[in-house]
Amino acid sequence: AQTVTQSQPEMSVQEAETVTLSCTYDTSENNYYLFWYKQPPSRQMILVIRQEAYKQQNATENRFSVNFQKAAKSFSLKISDSQLGDTAMYFCAFLGGTGTASKLTFGTGTRLQVTL
């Protein structure tokens, strides 16, 4: 079974600074997908970024980028120019398997606080 580990329960960053959230996963599969979801105080789950394992290029979405290290099974999220609105819980998630075995597995989350 796949596992996803987020080793930083809480982090803090000052506005306009850069912060990196770490995520590691364990799998024997070669083809899979990785995601970062953001959960603000509203509790809505919002997709931040998605990475396909077969792509070597790291995904980017505006101020959000990932460092995907397939061999190390690492998938960190970098937030540049942090804004107050980035304050949220961030979940790393792994999607593997095929057909009926496809499953989205979440880490336990990192709570990010952006301060003035």
Place this chain on the structure above:
Amino acid sequence: EAQVTQNPRYLITVTGKKLTVTCSQNMNHEYMSWYRQDPGLGLRQIYYSMNVEVTDKGDVPEGYKVSRKEKRNFPLILESPSPNQTSLYFCASSLFPQETQYFGPGTRLLVL
């Protein structure tokens, strides 16, 4: 607007009183899933559905039922709720199992 909706958003009930949380999506997605979120545990899958009339257990199915009679709807049923089912529940859908899942707004349930 493409979205996943859940109702109710908040619910307080008592032990043993059957309840249903509805989930509906308007994106013609094949795949739908229910999760529960508990502090320190992240989101865990309860049940999922590959298509109409096709459902299967996730990691924590005990105490829950689901049905998928129509493509757009995937209700979660608690036949006899217990306090350990107090949680935040999310419905999600995707075009196919290997595609990005989009989440509903969540339902906060308190079982007394």
